[in-house]
Amino acid sequence: MIRNLIFRIIKVTSLVLTFLTLSLAGLCVLAPSISAEEYDQVIVLSKMMSVKEDDKNQAITDALPIALSMALTEIGITPLDARFASATFLEDDQTSPEMIEALQRYDAERTGRLLILEVSVTPDMSNPELMTPIVSVIDVKSGLIPAIVSTLPVLVPLDHASINAAATALARSVAMRMDENGYIVKPSKIKPWGGVARKVRLALEGFNGCEQQVLLTIMEEEFPGFLGIELQKAPNPDYSIYNYHTTATKQRLNKWVRLLMAENQASMSSSTSEKVRLYAQKEGLRLQKIKNTVIFRAECGG
CATH class of the missing domain: 3.30.1360 (Gyrase A; domain 2)
Known part of the structure; x- marks a missing residue:
């Protein structure tokens, strides 16, 4: 009798372990983990200009990408430093042909998609003293532009409060457009906001x-x-x-x-x-x- 009881216990235990193993395997199939290479990434770059801008506009063009990177980080999107994705000799963070080519090589080695957030400013049609910030979202692999976002004009000369406000608005719009187009960036462990x-x-x-x-x-x-x-x-x-x-x-x-x-x-x-x-x-x-x-x-x- 004792021998039969022990046999039944072993049999039941074996069935339970088999069930748990199959269940865990099924969960792994249903919810695969996403590796770092599969997340989409963003790089903030200035638009390459054919002619040199005047000093007032250049100040905004230089400040806005930095402010945008900070604003993105605050809402849980961490931009990639272009120096780690491009050739080391490319020191100018602009969308030059050389930079695009380097980023395409980097993107080809990853599963996830790479997005360029190209920052530029354009004079306001009604008031040339106002500059309108614009961010073009460019998919490096396809060359498509899934979104272009802008905000209210910034008064020249450089106003840090206006720059930060514009960058925050642009970051919110970029995050919303990325979500609408199915892009998934690696989430921060702690959302600072x-x-x-x-x-x-x-x-x-x-x-x-x-x-x-x-x-x-x-x-x-x-x-x-x-x-x-x-x-x-x-x-x-x-x-x-x-x-x-x-x-x-x-x-x-x-x-x-x-x-x-x-x-x-x-x-x-x-x-x-x-x-x-x-x-x-x-x-x-x-x-x-x-x-x-x-x-x-x-x-x-x-």
């Missing part, structure tokens, strides 16, 4: 209906970590309170809103001479427009 899902109370005072709609649309489509938004109450047309659901920290939301206002040339301060005030409160953020001016002129006129 986010964490657990949270609800942030967002109060908008002094913004008309059009301005509220534009602001909320940008926060929905471009701010990382967005989950949803709902109207809590609107006592009057220029005052509304929303519940903004996100995985981004309140500190990051504070920074992104400030940069968004700076991008739209709405300076922010606690002074009554400024256009907009931003208060970080315990429950959320309170955005108060001081002067009776239109913030989003392109969309809402004024």
